[in-house]
Amino acid sequence: MVRTERSKVMVNGIWKNLPLHLQGNRVTVNAQGDALVLQTDFKLSIFYLRSGAIQVIVPSQYSNRICGMCGNFNHETEDDFKIPDGYLVQDTHVLGQSMCGEPTLLSVCTDAEEQKYASEVYCGILTSRQGLFSTCSSVLNADSFFRSCMFDMCTTHGDPAALCNAIEAFSATCDKVGISVLAWRNTTFCPVACGPHSHYNSCTSGCPKTCSSQDATGSCGICEERCECDDGFMLSGGACVLAEDCGCWANGQHYLIRETFMEGECEQQCQCLGNGKIQCSPTSCKTDEVCMVKDGVLGCFPSSPVTCSAYGDPHYITFDGKAYSFWGTCNYTIAKTCGATDTQFTITARNEGQNNSATSSLNSVALDMEGLHIVIGKNKQVYANGGQVRLPAKFGSSVSVFQSGPYAQVNTNFGLRLLFGNARLFVQVDERYRGVLCGLCGTYSGSQFDDFLTPEGNTVANPHEFARSWKTNDSDWTCSNGSPDPPECHPDLEDDAYTKCSELFEDAFKECHWFVPPQIYVSSCVSDYCISKGDKAQLCTSLEDYVSACEIAEVFLPDWRNHTLCFADPLPTEDPTPTPSAASCPWSCDFDQDECDWEQLIQDSFDWTRWSGSTPSNFTGPAGDHTTGSGYYMYIEGDSVFYGDSARIMSPVCHTTGKQCLSFWFHMYGMANAMLLNLYIFENNRASKIWSRTNNQGNSWYQGQVEIKPQHPFQIIIEGIRGSNPRSDVSIDDVSIMHGACDHLSAEDLDLTTLAPHPSTPNLNDPHPNCSMNCDFESDICSWTQMVTDVFDWTRHKGSTPTSMTGPSSDHTTGSGFYMYIEGDSAVHGDTARLLSAECADPQPQCLQVWYHMYGSSWTMGLSVYLLQYGNVAKEVWRMREDQGNMWHLARVDLRPDVKFQVIFEGRRGSSARSDVAVDDVSLHRGACIDLPNNVAPPSVPLTKPVPIQRREIPNALDSCGISCDFDRDICAWTQLATDVFDWTRHRGSTPTSMSGPSSDHTTGSGFYMYIEGDSAVHGDTARLLSAECADPQPQCLQFWYHMYGSSWTMGLSVYLLQYGNVAKEVWRMREDQGNMWHLARVDLRPDVKFQVIFEGRRGSSARSDVAIDDVSLHRGACSEITFSDTYGNSDSIRENNMMKSNEEVAKKESWKARDDKITARQRRSLLFRERSRA
Structure with missing residues (x-):
């Protein structure tokens, strides 16, 4: 059951509509009023209110046989606060943390706020002897509800929704024990929002009208508070519908009229015809599809x-x-x-x-x-x-x-x-x-x-x-199981191996890095190089291992040998230029007569089509061929296939070698995302990509040219890939090949009379010729407006946002100007604020550019961009969720409007007040983003004005406290917490799990660090490192380097300040992937007594959760008052932990300079390897 979903629940990963009957009616789930209710045949009931409150009713036979946040049900309240390890605690925060592993924020109220919220206007209404709830509070003890109400009001700073939630929870409890409460809601105080064709009734009796007995909600009491259907409507699956629109039930699941669904192993497709009638027909998944559950739906998916x-x-x-x-x-x-x-x-x-x-x-x-x-x-x-x-x-x-x-x-x-x-x-x-x-x-x-x-x-x-x-019984094969330990490698040979194998990080292989991360192959290359005693042939074989993996991922690196030690014989400086002839290269073609012996590849899911005139689909494809306007061309029809399907045609064999220019004309017009046109050269049984273009290029023919240097007979493959919708018609025409370099071709060779020039690249700092969206918010918000229907607004602001540990510390443009942001402290979870642009009457491809800042620990905070057309049709075209680090990021969004349009920026408040999302330097540019130069952005500046670097002696790390440690010899005075389900690991080199964790330590590149191995735990498990006790209760600065790289959701690192023996307060946290690099963190500690520090690593949703720390040190004084010699930057930017790239480069150079006289050649090479692996 999900709080935001009131009409469906997820069962074994599949969304099911309500009401729901499972296991032969042993379990039922339905909506009753403002609650989701789960009931079982063994008398367990769970009430989950929209407010987030949960009520659990268990039968008496479970007395003293349960545990958890609700206690043990032994009729003794004194021992209800038992944590999972059996210990009895007094602090409810300790109890809650032990149950969920996530620390909770303490509520803080001033005396004036406490007095205000305790009054009968607020939480005091629950305990008032003359109030609406006096009848119930005289029977039920309302103190716990009052305390919960006060806690929520303090935490949310008086949010009206928190008050409504608290009153609703107490009212529902009164109702459960049979005590009626006077109507306490009205149209202005805690109103109830009912669904279509229904209305709120504070006192309704009897059972509601339903389409069938299975649609009954189980709510048939006297004077109940609920939404009821309007006259002429009845309940079907929890919604009010006309009698002719009643849905169907199948296997305990409700389906809407005309809704289709799969059954079994996708061997049947069924449709609800209405009023309980279901029609099914046999079906099966295609050969390139599988039957599985995706996004809660059973079906056939690619x-x-x-x-x-x-x-x-x-x-x-x-x-x-x-x-x-x-x-x-x-x-x-x-x-x-x-x-x-x-x-x-x-x-x-x-x-x-x-x-x-x-x-x-x-x-x-x-x-x-x-x-x-x-x-x-x-x-x-x-x-x-x-x-x-x-x-x-x-x-x-x-x-x-x-x-x-x-x-x-x-x-x-x-x-x-x-x-x-x-x-x-x-x-x-x-x-x-x-x-x-x-x-x-x-x-x-x-x-x-x-x-x-x-x-x-x-x-x-x-x-x-x-x-x-996994050894098999094979009597025909003499064997041994080998040594359990890898052969030893001399340090000098290992250094040489790292240097040579690190070629995989270089540009010759970069096209594949995203698809096949090279770190694993570097490690295996080093191992094989050591075993072979530095054999060059083995090195090249190891590099080729990586190239082969790339080819399996359909990424081809044809020239990698030319840029590595594996380059054999240099090519002659002058290419042979035999006179071409039709016999040696017979496939230049304008497709007007036929396909000129180009062949369709039969293993494709569909074929290219030879065509004349406009393509059948609207708003995509050319209106005529390129050659004459009335001839033929080749194209792929997006309407007949599926997203990602490809069609390929292959030329006849061409026997000419040496430098040649392949020329062709292409047309890519349509609104689909990810439609592609690729060209490959097929030589020596290997296909290598030589040219590619993606997405809409406008309704024009464009010329493409590729210079090739084949050394053997070859063929050309042209591949078209269908995009996200049928507007994916990709076309080609007038394919030819000429000897010599492309830039040496004459005007006659190119037939420039029919050349459609590429769109000129605009100066991206100029305003859009037709639209007024560009804004840096320095003077005002330009032509942008706030949406009046939102519950809160964007704020124009300069400097740091009011809420700590979230939002930027300055704008992006100058570092001292204004930006727009949403204040998470002024809204509740899920609230959105929208900025609407002026209307743009230029319906052609556009590129929207914006700088955004999303820093904070709040779950589900986010930013979305919508394209608004036809006055009220908004389509989400870009989104970002969760914390993205304390820095400004550039986003470019392709817009494909059909008519005049507007843009909406929607900021979403997350689960806590640390949800400050900001935007700055918005601009709109005509054309596709892929065609824009990379230097379009306003120059990124430091977040504060540069100041002269003032050096002073750094206070020595407090070695007497035993907290400072680089982990190279041991873990110093740090200890593992014995109660954790897994431990931190001291390690050197790459972590075992691919695409997660660092490739080396931070200190030297060849030393040790501490990390949590995501492969050894399950989602939500935590491991904690506890420092020695420090008897220096004054302001301290804790400094450490952390590494959080991996695709796992909710992985994280937290720092706690532990005082009084058992009171731990979270003082710093980071969640989600932060990139494959080490980051510096500095945390101000304000201890009142002697203290300890806890590092808590949290395993995320998958094994790619390797979180690491290194080089921990403690310094007396506030972080902002200390100038650290190993990092440039002013105190503000340090305090905000915003390591701008320019500062990182300076710090890197300083770090190298400082180490230069202290490290060995081996360490220097290891550092080089680490720097490359970060890239």
């Missing part, structure tokens, strides 16, 4: 496969991204089905030893399924059921084997793909196998925590123990 890799000596990356190495030489189970699936299979691989080495590599791979045993050898020879087969080969309708570049590839129609060649193995499966696999590739459960699952069902920590458990 497959999104995951890959397991084995390569090198050998190294493994599981389906869930866990990387490890193992040197056994036996036959091992790579992956097999270990649960219920339609098709059972097993993949095994034999490893063979390397000459004069303790390592191994893949020798052969086998696929076993019912009636079929396929073996692929390292020479790509394929055997089926014992006999050699020639490729390509098919086995029934489900399995085919063919050669694909350097691999022998196995494709199936049941969601499995296998590629093996050059001692590299890639296994891909789709979502239907989630949670039902096991073997060396892990479990594909979405978590790395259980990847090391043995055949006996045990989860182990050691890779050698795990891999050895």
Whole structure:
């Protein structure tokens, strides 16, 4: 049950409409008045009010058999405050924290506020002897409700909604025990919002009219407060509808009239015809779809496969991204089905030893399924059921084997793909196998925590123990399980390995970094380089391992060798220029007569179409061809396929080599996102991308030119990809190839008479020619206006926002000007404020640019951009949620208006007052954002004016307190809390989990740090480090470096000040991914007595939750009063923890200079490796 959802609940991950009957009516859920009510046949009832209040009723047989925030139900209130470890506490905040792991904020009220809120106008109404609730409060003890009301009012600073919630909770409790309360609501005080075709009645009796008995809410009492249907309407699924619009029930779930839904394993599609009538018809998912639950809905969705890799000596990356190495030489189970699936299979691989080495590599791979045993050898020879087969080969309708570049590839129609060649193995499966696999590739459960699952069902920590458990019985293969420890590597050789393997961080590979993070491959490269004693051939093989993984991800790096040590022989400086002929390159084409022997690739989901005139879909595609305006061209029709489908055509073989210019004309007009046009050169059985364009380019033909230098016969592949909607018609025309560089072509060669020039790039600092959206808010809010219907407004402001630990400390433009922001302290959770632009009468592609600032610990705070057209149709085109760090960020948003339009900025207040979202320097530019230069932004300035750097001696870290530590030798005087479910780990180098955690420590790049391993815990688990006690109760500055990199939601780090032995107050926190880099934090501590510090790391929603800390130090005095020699910047920016890029660069240079005389060459190279890995 979700507080914001009153008409549906989620059951086992699937949204179900209310009312709901489950397990043969053993469990029912429905809406009653302002509450969601869950009831069971064993007399458990849960009432969840819109206010957030929860009431739980349990039968007497559960007395002294329950625990939690509601106590133990033993009829003794003295022991209700027991925490999970059995201890009895007195502090309710300690009790709450022990139950949820999230610290709560203490309410703070002044004496005047307490007196105000305790009066009968506010919370005092609950306990007043002459008030509306006097009849009930004389029977029920209202003190606890009064205290809760006071707490909420103090916390929210008198929010009227908090008062209404408190009164509503007490009124509902009175009603449960049979005491009627006089009507206390009215149209101005705590009004109830009812749904369409219904109205509020403070005293209604009897059962409401329903479409069926299953629609009954169970609310049939006398004088009940609820919303009731208007005359002529009745309840259907919790909503008021006309009799002819009654819905249907199926398997305890309610469906609206005309609503469709899937049944079973998506083998039936059903539709509610109304009044309980349901019509179903057989169906099935397409070959590229899987039946699964997505966003709470069961249906057929496009497959999104995951890959397991084995390569090198050998190294493994599981389906869930866990990387490890193992040197056994036996036959091992790579992956097999270990649960219920339609098709059972097993993949095994034999490893063979390397000459004069303790390592191994893949020798052969086998696929076993019912009636079929396929073996692929390292020479790509394929055997089926014992006999050699020639490729390509098919086995029934489900399995085919063919050669694909350097691999022998196995494709199936049941969601499995296998590629093996050059001692590299890639296994891909789709979502239907989630949670039902096991073997060396892990479990594909979405978590790395259980990847090391043995055949006996045990989860182990050691890779050698795990891999050895999956050894198969193979009497024909002599083997050993290898050493559990990697071979030692001399420090000098290891330094050299890091230097050379760090090539993977360089520009030659950067196009793939987003798709395949290089850190894992750098680590495996270092290992293989050490084992091979620095062999160059092995180094190139390791780099090629990464390139191969990129190609599996469909990212091609054709020239990587030319920029690395693996470059063999330089190409001649002068390209040979044989005279081209039609026989050697026969495929220049204007498509007017035919397709000139260009071929459609049959494995695509749809084809290119040869066409003349306008395309069938409106608002997309050209009106005619490029050549004459009345001829033919090739295009992809977006109306006939699905998002992401691709169509490819391939040219005939061209035998000319050397420098050549490929020329073509393209047309990309439409409102779809992610429509694409890609060009590839296919040479030596490898396809490399040479040109790409994405999204709407305007309703014109444009010329594209690519200079290529093939050394062998080649072909060109043109690929069109359908975008997010049918307005995705991509077209090409007049394809030709000429010898020589593109810029040497003559006017005659280019046929410039039909050239449609590219749109000129505007000066982005100039105002828009037709629209008045540009604003830096320095003088006023320009032509922007506040929406009068909002519950609160945006605020024009300069300097820091009033609420601490949220919002910017200055504007973006100058550092001393104005910006717009929403004050989280002036609203409640979920409230929104909107800024509306002036109308723009320029309906063509536009780029909206804005700088935004989202800093604060509040959950669900956010910023959205809407495109408003036709007066009242608003479409969300961009959004950002949660804390994004204490800095300004640039956003560019493509707008595709059909008519005149406006823009809306919507700021959303999150779960707490730390929700200050800000915008500045808004501008609108004609054209697509992708075509804009990168230097369009107003120069980013420091958040405060530069001041001369005043140096003074930094107070020594308080070593007497034992808090300062770099963790290089041990964890100093810090200790682990024994009550935690897992601990912090002292570690060096990269963390085991891919795409999370640092690659090295902060101090030297080769030392140790502390981190929490997300793979060893579950969502919400916390690990705490406790400092030694410090007997210096005066202002202190705690300084530390932290690293929070990973895709896990809710991972976090908190700092607590512990005093009086057991009173911990949160003084700093950070949540979510902060990027793959170390960040500096400084926290002011204000102890009253001797104290300790707690670092609490929180595991997020997935294993990619590795949070790390390093270089902790404590300094006497306030942080703002100390000038730290290792960081430039004024005290304000330090206090706000806003490390601007310019300051980071200065600090980096200073840090290098300071260390220069103290570190070894090895450490210097390690630092270089760390800096590259951050990039």
